Amino acid sequence: MASTFPHPLPVGWFALAYSDELKTDEVQTVTALNSELVLFRDADGAPRVLDAYCAHLGAHLGVGGEVDEGCITCPFHAWKYDGTGQCVEVPYGHTPPNAAVPSWPTCERNGLIMAWHDPDGGAPTWDVPEIPEATSPEWSDPQRFEWTVRTHPQEIAENVADSAHFRYVHGTKNVPSTEAVFEGPFRHSRNPVNLDTPKGPVDGEVVSSAFGLGLVTVRYKGICETLQVGSVTPIDDETVVIRKSFTQERVDGKNPEGGVAAAILRNVVSQLEQDIPIWEAKIYRDKPMLTSGDGPIMPYRRWARQFYPGDD
Ligand code: FES
Ligand SMILES: [Fe+2]
Numbered sequence: 001m002a003s004t005f006p007h008p009l010p011v012g013w014f015a016l017a018y019s020d021e022l023k024t025d026e027v028q029t030v031t032a033l034n035s036e037l038v039l040f041r042d043a044d045g046a047p048r049v050l051d052a053y054c055a056h057l058g059a060h061l062g063v064g065g066e067v068d069e070g071c072i073t074c075p076f077h078a079w080k081y082d083g084t085g086q087c088v089e090v091p092y093g094h095t096p097p098n099a100a101v102p103s104w105p106t107c108e109r110n111g112l113i114m115a116w117h118d119p120d121g122g123a124p125t126w127d128v129p130e131i132p133e134a135t136s137p138e139w140s141d142p143q144r145f146e147w148t149v150r151t152h153p154q155e156i157a158e159n160v161a162d163s164a165h166f167r168y169v170h171g172t173k174n175v176p177s178t179e180a181v182f183e184g185p186f187r188h189s190r191n192p193v194n195l196d197t198p199k200g201p202v203d204g205e206v207v208s209s210a211f212g213l214g215l216v217t218v219r220y221k222g223i224c225e226t227l228q229v230g231s232v233t234p235i236d237d238e239t240v241v242i243r244k245s246f247t248q249e250r251v252d253g254k255n256p257e258g259g260v261a262a263a264i265l266r267n268v269v270s271q272l273e274q275d276i277p278i279w280e281a282k283i284y285r286d287k288p289m290l291t292s293g294d295g296p297i298m299p300y301r302r303w304a305r306q307f308y309p310g311d312d
Helices: 153-161 163-168 259-281 297-307
Strands: 012-018 028-032 035-041 047-051 066-068 071-073 087-089 106-109 112-117 143-149 179-183 186-197 200-211 215-221 226-236 239-248
Touching: 012 028, 012 035, 012 215, 012 226, 012 239, 028 226, 047 106, 047 112, 112 226, 143 259, 153 200, 153 226, 153 239, 153 259, 153 297, 179 297, 226 259, 239 259
Parallel strands: none
Antiparallel strands: 012 112, 028 035, 035 047, 066 071, 106 112, 143 239, 179 186, 186 200, 200 215, 215 226, 226 239
């Protein structure tokens, strides 16, 4: 039988939490990227991500560990690690110079805390761009949705290139034409849309950008200006967490409510819920049988190969 998820976990930036979920002096445990991780803030407030297991006798730093002046103290024998994972203090003995736990490159941007995943330990090769609306006071408070799905990031990102499924899974009136532009680790596309709203069908445009396989922005234009920040984080080889955070341009200083504003969110959420059973049951065809109306599936796959550098 063809393999369900033949790809390893991709290289790139992946969301571990929303910024407002990680308070100062708090330790959070995150299971993601085939790893057990701890998340905390250093003395400057910057998020840090370390492997969870202590270099000493392997206690889990997230189970009773405490943050002290931006360092994390192990709950078992109080060895203390800084944000780079270096052990900086053993309170009852000498500090072995090599005592350290692996640390992950981390960034906090657009309301998300993200970690750079590279199984070979390489440094980040690109930055997560700033998305101005995501943190702008002119835009509404975020509305968030989250799903755990049995699939791989490769499959989720392929959805945008798969033009025909919009007609048959999501019930769009036609098969949309998808123009995709590939730019290094980024991919941009633009689609006209026709959205059913309580006030009848509305024409608009959807502009979407992917930053690797872990982060997308989708802008719904011409309807009720809406930004979706979507992230996909692999938990293990066959499970992902999908987060979607929506913000909408405020009108007269107020959050847009009801009507078209709510219809856009409902539409995106229900589309995702239509995709989930298909993703969870499908296999990955490495050499698919394609037809003329299919979208740019193979260009998408060629672009995605850069995220599996060891896989050639
Ligand atoms: S196991 Fe962490 S200090 Fe001993
Ligand atoms: Fe879809």
